[in-house]
Amino acid sequence: MKEKRDGQQAAGLTANGGLSMNILVIESSPHKKGSSNLLAENFIQGAEEAGHKVTVFDAARANIHPCLGCDSCGMSGPCCQKDDMAGLREQIMQTDMLVFVTPLYYFGMSAQLKTVIDRFYSFNGALTGKNLKAALIVAAWDNRDWTMKDIKHITEELA
Ligand SMILES: Cc1cc2nc3c(=O)[nH]c(=O)nc-3n(C[C@H](O)[C@H](O)[C@H](O)COP(=O)(O)O)c2cc1C
16 A cells, blocks of 8 residues: 555555546436446546546435435434435545546536535535545536536535
8 A cells, every 4th residue: 555645545556656546426317328428537537548447336226315405313323314425425436546437417507416415415524534536527508608607606615
């Protein structure tokens, strides 16, 4: 295991001598073979070629329910809902970088991705403390210069 930087979990080196990362890609389009997942595929290919280890989680096909806002977790305990989020939480805590992949829906992310992000609430502190790297991949229909303004702003605030 190489020396860890910034709490990284990664072991080994990339093609250019950097630290190899564990990267978790969270896809969220109902179109399995759609545009956002195509963009993600290209990202994954590049990341793997560079020597990173990539895992994909498909939020659009997972069993993840919206946060109930019950606060029984106190932002740091187990969630009272028993679904696929527990497994995703484990994966997130083992990763160095999160990549959010979404189609643009009314200037924001898909409901599938928003549902996952809302469920971060039950481990918000642990997640913030990890200082994860993050990236966003979005597919949209139009190409006006402000198309991505709102989703970019939200994601920058989250990161
Ligand atoms: C509910 C809904 C809302 C959408 N809102 C926008 C939008 O605000 N701006 C835009 O450019 N495209 C919008 N689109 C188009 C999608 O973002 C676009 O088709 C995208 O490429 C779909 O990605 P996917 O193939 O990964 O699902 C919307 C599509 C749907 C179904």
